[in-house]
Amino acid sequence: MIEVSAPGRVNLIGEHTDYNGGFCLPTVIPLETHVQLTPRDDQVVHLASDSVGHGTEEYVLGDEKPAGSWVDYVAGVTWTLRRSGSRRTSGFDLHITSEVPVGKGLSSSAALEVAVLRSLRSAYSLTLSDLEIAMLAHAAETQFVGAPVGLMDQMICSLGADGSALFLDAGTREYREVKLPPDLSLTIIDSGIAHHHASGGYRTRRRECEEAARALKVNKLRELTPADLPTIDALPDPLNRRARHVVTENARVLEAVDALKAGDLKTFGGLLTASHASLRDDFEVSLAEIDWLVD
Numbered sequence: 001m002i003e004v005s006a007p008g009r010v011n012l013i014g015e016h017t018d019y020n021g022g023f024c025l026p027t028v029i030p031l032e033t034h035v036q037l038t039p040r041d042d043q044v045v046h047l048a049s050d051s052v053g054h055g056t057e058e059y060v061l062g063d064e065k066p067a068g069s070w071v072d073y074v075a076g077v078t079w080t081l082r083r084s085g086s087r088r089t090s091g092f093d094l095h096i097t098s099e100v101p102v103g104k105g106l107s108s109s110a111a112l113e114v115a116v117l118r119s120l121r122s123a124y125s126l127t128l129s130d131l132e133i134a135m136l137a138h139a140a141e142t143q144f145v146g147a148p149v150g151l152m153d154q155m156i157c158s159l160g161a162d163g164s165a166l167f168l169d170a171g172t173r174e175y176r177e178v179k180l181p182p183d184l185s186l187t188i189i190d191s192g193i194a195h196h197h198a199s200g201g202y203r204t205r206r207r208e209c210e211e212a213a214r215a216l217k218v219n220k221l222r223e224l225t226p227a228d229l230p231t232i233d234a235l236p237d238p239l240n241r242r243a244r245h246v247v248t249e250n251a252r253v254l255e256a257v258d259a260l261k262a263g264d265l266k267t268f269g270g271l272l273t274a275s276h277a278s279l280r281d282d283f284e285v286s287l288a289e290i291d292w293l294v295d
Contacts, residue, residue, distance in 0.1 A: 002123045005032040006114035008100035009107045009156040010188060012165055013275050014253040016283060018150025020209050020246045021171035021222030023253040025178065026152055028160035029188065033098040033111040037119040040091040047074055049096040061091055066144060073109050076144030077116045080136050081126075089124045103194035109145075110153035113137035117158075131173075134158040148206055167257050171222045181263045191289045205242065205283065212243040221246040238284070245282035249275060 007028040014024025040046075043061040052070045059071065064079040066072050074094065082088065094116070100108040117133045120126060128136070137154040141147050151170045160166050165178045213221050215235055216228075224232065224247050232243045252271045259268040276294050280286040 002037045002119045003034065004037075004115055004118040004122060005034040006111045006118060006157050007032045007160060008111050009153065009160060010105075010186065011152065011156075013256045013272060014152075014168075014249060015275065015279055016205060016209070016285070017222075017246055017249050017253065018152040018168070018170040019148065019206055020150075020213075021220035022169075022246060022250040024150075024152045024168050024170065025165045025253050025256055026156040026160070026168070027165040027180065027186070028156060028162060029100075029106065029186075031099040031101075031106065033096065033100050033108065033115045035112075035115045035119050036095040037116075037123050038093045039089075039123055040093060042091045044091040045074070045078065046091075046093045047071055047096070048094070049098075051096065051098045052102060061089070064144070066146065072145045073112050073140065074116055076140030077113055077120070077137065079144050080140040081117070081120065084136060084139075086126055086128070089120055089126075092120075092123065094119070101190075104190060106188070107153040107157055109141060109147075110137060110157040113140055114154060114157040130158045131155075148203060165260065167253075171220060178257055178260055181260065181265065183263075184260075184265060189293055191287075191293060193287060193289060201285065205285065208239060208242045209246060212239040215239060216243065222250065226251055241282040241284075245278045248278055248282075252278075 008031045009026045009028050011024055011026040018024050045059050045061060047057045057071045059075050061078055064075040098108065100106050100111050102108045114133055114137050117136055121128045134154040138151055141149055152168060155168055155175065156166050159175060161177060163180055165180060166175055167178050168175045209221055212235060218224060221243055226247060229244065232247060233240050235243060252275055256268055256271045280291060
């Protein structure tokens with residue numbers, strides 16, 4: 001039996017920038033998803049989770065189909081792994097326990113995908129780097145599950161380290177570790193609001209960003225800088241505000257990295273406050289409960 005885990009994450013700054021090819025700065029949290037994998041002699045996959053579902057679920061390797069349930073995050077991994085050309089695996093029994101709460105913005109799905117891929121890598125001696133695991137997990141969620149997420153979640157869950165943030169350039173997939181100041185501590189506060197990447201406002205905002213990029217004649221909003229704000233402001237509402245958030249947020253991430261390196265938490269805190277104001281006013285993804293918590 002193989003036992004592995006993968007952490008959840010929070011994003012310090014750089015919201016809604018990754019799918020625009022921009023910058024973000026996530027870090028891992030102590031809460032993890034744990035999986036126990038036992039190989040089988042057939043092509044059947046048996047799944048059981050202490051966190052969601054009841055009893056045992058199953059599917060057959062090579063016959064994965066989206067079912068609209070939590071099983072899709074595992075089936076998506078094996079589907080993507082086979083399509084990638086990696087050496088085939090046999091079926092397996094998988095038991096999942098998780099401390100990462102579902103629907104709370106802590107990347108429970110990415111933690112599960114990465115943990116499953118880590119267990120398959122160990123059980124079948126697959127030649128997969130941590131970066132390749134992140135890419136496979138991202139493909140599983142976007143192409144099989146159908147959630148139009150950026151790269152950030154899978155990258156930090158696979159490549160993150162305790163005591164550091166991961167500065168990620170989603171456009172180039174380049175990343176580097178940014179040590180967190182020793183006198184900085186993080187507290188996660190539950191707003192009580194659940195969210196879903198596969199539906200709702202997330203898809204709408206992504207579409208609006210794509211429309212803004214087309215109007216501005218760029219492939220991704222990442223290609224723009226604060227010098228382009230006068231042109232951005234001339235776009236029709238709300239495309240102007242959506243693009244303005246992405247461009248100014250990318251600039252804030254770069255400043256935040258410099259502030260953390262210098263141990264300047266006052267400047268870092270000011271950037272977080274400005275980020276929230278932009279998310280509230282320009283990107284319109286905040287809610288009264290979130291505003292209250294920030295205040």
